[in-house]
Amino acid sequence: MDIKNFWYSYKSILINALEKDFFHFFKKIFGALYKFIIRFFKHQFSLGITNLDNLEESNFQLSLDKLFQKFNSDKGSNFKVNQKKIPSHNYSIFYEKYFSMYKKKTIHILELGSHEGRGIASFYFFFPNAKIVGANINPFQMKFKSKRIDELYIDVSSKKIINNFSNHIHENFDIIIDDASHNLKDILITFSKLFQKLKKGGFYVIEDINQFHVFKELNPYKNELTPKEILQNIKYNKDFKSSFISEEEKKYLVDNIAKIDFEKGQMVINNSNVSDIVFIKKKNLL
Numbered sequence: 314m315d316i317k318n319f320w321y322s323y324k325s326i327l328i329n330a331l332e333k334d335f336f337h338f339f340k341k342i343f344g345a346l347y348k349f350i351i352r353f354f355k356h357q358f359s360l361g362i363t364n365l366d367n368l369e370e371s372n373f374q375l376s377l378d379k380l381f382q383k384f385n386s387d388k389g390s391n392f393k394v395n396q397k398k399i400p401s402h403n404y405s406i407f408y409e410k411y412f413s414m415y416k417k418k419t420i421h422i423l424e425l426g427s428h429e430g431r432g433i434a435s436f437y438f439f440f441p442n443a444k445i446v447g448a449n450i451n452p453f454q455m456k457f458k459s460k461r462i463d464e465l466y467i468d469v470s471s472k473k474i475i476n477n478f479s480n481h482i483h484e485n486f487d488i489i490i491d492d493a494s495h496n497l498k499d500i501l502i503t504f505s506k507l508f509q510k511l512k513k514g515g516f517y518v519i520e521d522i523n524q525f526h527v528f529k530e531l532n533p534y535k536n537e538l539t540p541k542e543i544l545q546n547i548k549y550n551k552d553f554k555s556s557f558i559s560e561e562e563k564k565y566l567v568d569n570i571a572k573i574d575f576e577k578g579q580m581v582i583n584n585s586n587v588s589d590i591v592f593i594k595k596k597n598l599l
Contacts, residue, residue, distance in 0.1 A: 324464055329474055388404045417441070424492060425449075425490065425507075427492045428447045428454055450468050450469070452464055469491075495531050506564075516592055569598070
């Protein structure tokens with residue numbers, strides 16, 4: 314993390330803490346700074362952090378699903394929990410379907426909710442010319458580093474932090490992937506703002522868009538449309554209202570979305586498939 318990204322992330326953590334209470338704010342002043350210092354030394358000396366730039370070039374030849382499995386990402390067909398393989402989302406078939414055209418191109422990718430960076434490590438090898446940004450509420454979590462990867466703080470539940478993030482990032486992205494909180498409000502306020510940071514013709518992806526059916530705490534808003542319902546309304550040219558999307562933001566989405574494709578993965582929890590994923594293509598307007 315360079316100085317500019319450090320200062321943005323540290324400042325944003327403090328702003329977010331101040332919105333809660335002064336005690337939380339003062340605690341974060343020293344706590345977050347200490348963690349950034351520890352993170353700096355771990356990063357410099359690769360302590361518990363894998364430098365992807367030094368791994369075998371043969372990884373560039375692997376399929377995306379093989380890469381997801383290699384780095385134990387739940388985006389693949391299976392992943393390991395306590396050394397036991399279990400079925401996962403199996404999003405790799407959809408990512409290859411929509412993104413194979415980008416494979417050799419110089420592109421910019423943003424993943425929200427990058428966590429330990431297992432998905433990012435996979436994309437690093439699948440897209441050998443990509444610059445990747447991993448954004449997470451815990452910016453000390455990433456287990457991988459590269460000259461092509463940046464780490465940033467984001468809290469997708471805070472509109473102020475999302476706006477700060479959008480202003481900090483000067484480039485637009487070819488691909489944005491939301492694998493963050495999966496909370497209804499968070500998905501909508503993030504989508505309505507960051508879709509504007511997508512390049513013309515780019516893709517905005519929302520993973521696990523139907524988890525509300527199993528994890529009720531992700532949707533405490535009884536009378537609000539879900540992200541899937543809103544996107545279906547846009548797809549079929551129907552009007553909608555949402556407390557989390559302004560009329561101006563709604564107009565931008567409606568005017569700039571070219572195509573919406575829903576796909577279904579394979580992860581089942583409590584007898585319900587929780588692996589719906591949506592690919593939203595932006596219009597390629599002149």
